[in-house]
Amino acid sequence: MSQTDDSLLLGISAPIFRDAAGRLFIESQTISGLKAWRENFARVTAFSICHDAPPPAGWADAAAEGIAAPEIAIVPLPDTYDLKTLLRQRRTLSGQMLQLMRETQYHTFAYGGWIGDPGEIAASVARRHGIPHAVWFDRVESQVVRAESGKSLPARLKSALRAAIFTRNENRAVRSADLSLLHGATVFRHFSKIARNPHQVEDVHFTDGDRVDADVIAAKANAAAEGPLRILYCGRAAAMKGPLDWIRVLVGLKAQGVDFEAHWLGEGEMLAEMRAAAAEGGLTETELRFEGFVSDPARVRDFYRRAHLLLFCHLSDESPRNLIESLHSATPLVGYRDPYSAELTGEQGAGLLVPRGDTDALVASLAALDADRPRLSELIRRAGASAAHLTRDEVFRHRSDIIRSQLNQPHR
Known part of the structure; x- marks a missing residue:
């Protein structure tokens, strides 16, 4: 050689x-x-x-x-x-x-x-x-x-x-x-x-071509002014992802009267437990849909682009790609703070972070965001301006x- x-x-x-x-x-x-x-x-x-x-x-x-x-x-x-x-x-x-x-x-x-x-x-x-x-x-x-x-x-x-x-x-x-x-x-x-x-x-693995353009960002920010809060997570239903915390936050939002549509994309060993927790918390299929594994990259991008925010509850030190992919789609980040999420949101202020494990703080942050749609629209615009160098x-x-x-x- x-x-x-x-x-x-x-x-x-x-x-x-x-x-x-x-x-x-x-x-x-x-x-x-x-x-x-x-x-x-x-x-x-x-x-x-x-x-x-x-x-x-x-x-x-x-x-x-x-x-x-x-x-x-x-x-x-x-x-x-x-x-x-x-x-x-x-x-x-x-x-x-x-x-x-x-x-x-x-x-x-x-x-x-x-x-x-x-x-x-x-x-x-x-x-x-x-x-x-x-x-x-x-x-x-x-x-x-x-x-x-x-x-x-x-x-x-x-x-x-x-x-x-x-x-x-x-x-x-x-x-x-x-x-x-x-x-x-x-x-x-x-x-x-x-x-x-x-x-x-x-x-x-997103390229420049996967990023939303300025017109899409503007339309998405304007459309966020009304309607149910659209919440997304894309990843494996595994303990390290905090899926039961994620369900707990949705149940808390429902208890506060927040109108939302949530989607979880991905399979995993905790999916059955998530479904049971969702049913016990009274979540309907209108409020939460488990999409399973989605193999089509274009369909995954569509979910990211439609969402108002990515809700994440990661419980261990990791650096999942879904946070960057979310920003490429002008979707702000709301979840547990760690150096990785703080660095990504800190670039343009494209998210809201709380201490790891504090589901009550996440519920409060999301409820406040739902009530303040101009702020949500601004976070969407900030997300669209983030992570341009991360392709x-x-x-x-x-x-x-x-x-x-x-x-x-x-x-x-």
Whole structure:
């Protein structure tokens, strides 16, 4: 491998699926990311765990989407989260990782942190052989484990043990990596004090063409003067997203007599519990609709653009793309404060934030906003002016420039 090869070895977090005909299926936004990386590097080699099973909704045929060697080579890995598979194949897999690193110039790995995580295996190989590498975090996995803990004592003890393992591995990764790519201000603040070389980056798959224009912003702001308050969340129904807090806020709004239409886009393990909480709180289908997984990007954009605001109740340190996507659609942010949400809203004042976990404060903020429609219209205009620099092309170019500047050194 020549040092002028300008190739990237990329560990991705979303699993690959292989059907009975041997076709590989990759998550649609991961495909978008692979193409963006290829626009910045001469060639890309990406690896992830592969399941021999029909793909779920949201995964697309990689070859049909133009993902093919040599420009973008995909390396399917065995399911190393399975302990027996890990013990049986770790040595072979480590050798394979080493060979891939020797065949590429730059190396960056999405990092999960659990035993058998491919990013952890790759980072371990790089550490042992003195190979410059980067690790990528868009959330603090140890906090996610705690947020998703069950209520029983055995469940809490199990989560505490898992969180301790995640914490140890996360900290070791950022202390040892030549570069830590940390998505968003919240994740950056969490790791920056212990990381060897931390850099804050962003992640979004919306392009300039996905942004609403000035005419749409003006029409949306004017239309917000009347009618039900239109509330949206787009993401997984998982504990870290605070879905029961989200329902609790809607129930509180109804108790105050606020007229609203809310939509939750996304599947997840807590969807049934959300439905039960909504029914118990007396929410009707007119007030709340669960849309499930929406695969059509154009339809997702339409939901963002129609909404008056994105309501979010994130309970762990993460940097979800939906906040940036919302701003691209002139939809202000109302939710729990953390460095990431504060930085995004602080740019133009495009939102209202309350302390994490304070659902009463969220209810009060939303009720006040419903009663003050000129203020809502102003927030919509401010959202439309926000995050103009955070587009797919810009954030991937920024990340690529950092990788080159920080990892451009000979292998040892």
